[in-house]
Amino acid sequence: MAVSEANVLEALRSVIDPDLRRDIVTLGFVKNVQIEGDHVSFIVELTTPACPVKDQLKQECEERVSALEGVSSVSVEMTAQVRQRQTAPQDLIPGVKHCIAIASGKGGVGKSTVTVNLAVALAQTGARVGLMDADVYGPSIPLMLGAESERPYTQGNKIIPIERYGLRTMSLGSLLEEGQAVLWRGPMVAGTVKQLLEDVDWGELDYLLVDLPPGTGDAPMSLAQLAPLTGVVIVTTPHHVAANIAGKSVHLFRRLNAPIIGVVENMAGFVCPNCGEVSRIFSGMTGEELSQQLKVPYLGSVPLDPSVSDAGDKGVPAIISAPHRPQAESFKEIAGKLAQQASIFSMTRRDLTQLSDGSERPKFSAVD
Template sequence: MTLDRHTVIDRLRTVKGPDQEGDIVSLGLVSEIFIADGKVFFSVTVPANRAEELESLRQAAEAAVRSIPGVKGAMVALTAEKQGGGMGTAPQRPKPAPARPAAAHPVAGSQAGQQPAKADVPGIKAIVAVASGKGGVGKSTTAVNLALGLKALGLKVGILDADIYGPSMPRLLGIKGKPQTADGKTLKPMEAYGLKVMSMGFLVDEDTPMIWRGPMVVSALRQMLRDVAWGELDVLVVDMPPGTGDVQLTMAQQVPLAGAVIVSTPQDLALIDARKGLNMFKRVDVPLLGIVENMSYFVAPDTGKRYDIFGHGGAKAEAERLGVPFLGEVPLTMDVRETSDAGTPVVAANPDGAQAIVYRAIAEKVMSEMGSAMTAAAEDAPKIVFD
């Protein structure tokens, strides 16, 4: 049997609709189907107010697809958004809901004023998000060198590449190949330079575009976090997608983050977006470990003259204004670009060099701030007293 879109559709026709009437294909509830390396990805549309009730529908669709010969795995997400995938009879296009301002989006626990409980990831003591308000500021390079800096301090460290649309870790760490399964259900992370690594870039070809909607991305991230045999880690660094959309907000709400590091360049435009990232984490009560000013300045290798190409000090001033720790300045140098492209991050390639020293100093500050944040959280936690 050939594993293709039509084979998957035929098998999904055996899955009954939400009220046991018709099937999910004929009812137009199945999104576009994406198949890569024997893994099948799609979402199923359900009414928003019945999402929890219809979890069994998602499970039935996943089980149906997994039963197809040649399928190595299936990732199915529930979504409340009509997708018009064209499977079977297309549903009538719903009238668009009136646009809401960004501030009107609900925050976790808005009714009770508290966030819902976040399940810990077994074996991982702390999870740190590295985020940015916009792309192109060197977030992934900072994340991988921060992870290596934390490892240099004697910690057991892993890194999760949460940027589904533009995964960078395979190239930054020079890793090729695909992860193996530990028990048929759990993936073994890849390893490089003493780091345990997971990325969507290991599961699909580098040139394959990930044309997914938000719910599918969130589901994929959840599986890469919780269905991976990370083992015992002191810190898992999460290279977050750029921006502050639904994906980032959902991750911040559902993952037990010990804190967030914001990466920005010095210029005003980048700082405007960095503020958005800071505010997002504040709204969901994630501790802010600090701001890194990347590409802070450039020193000409031939003359030693310093140039503030993107301005200088903007991130530090912003950190002071907001009362957020300033973690350090990372200069723009040729060796960072060259080692990153070569898959040998500068902290690993030249551990005694000036750049590695900068990243290790940032790692020390992050570890210090993380300890303070966790201590504060413990002090704020309710205490049980026995009389």
């Protein structure tokens, strides 16, 4: 009996996206079903190129369709299209599909390092990624990307971002003279955050990662109020002090109706380069324990590795300079889970930053 497109789609209805908990046909992922004799081919278009369950879904699709009578071979092409969000007339970044803030309560936890490497990890999957350095008091992104001597140029009334390692990036540090200090009060900080969003030609981006200054001051509040945030990632280290202040950042963003995407633990454990044994150098609250306490997803941990800070000082992200070390794999896994959570947010809720009632925020379980 010859197989039909209806047979193929019916078989694929048993393939469930584990994050969205609906079948891929209903979600509109299955496209361009082609049947040539006993060979079936089709496209599965996911919501992010960084999907961590892409291989699992592909295998399930092949198994379900191969089991149909009259099918001897199956070809599945896995693609991705980050879903466009709804934009308001006053939207400062209409071409950006996901604006994600990276925050911490305490300085010195490696937030900027984590931001840079997650941005590169997302770009390596084929996503279009921007990186905005909103740490107006201590902008470090230009140094970490080896772009401290580069200056952006203007085109019309827009600033054209600097491009490094597949990222479009802009930082106040790229506009200041070397060593120049910023002596600003609150309104000037808020104005600068708005200008970095509005006056930069970010173009069409799947993800814009924003490196925030530590703490709960003007920059985090301004970003949450000005930008259509998909959500916030909290970076912490295994210290009780860092975890305590990170918790305060979570409470701030919740008060501003900004969803928390999850917690990332940096400097988690030292991996011996000789034997591979992992030793915990710090004995404070872990990122996983903090995420459980705050009831937010745990995105993963990055091991303590001297190559990470060394790479940042040399202007080459660690995920590029040392791609085979454990930290590189951690950054890739965390980037996948970050994209995963962003897709869940965009596919299951309307623009969460526009909710007036904080009780409407969805509650997401921790990522396995």
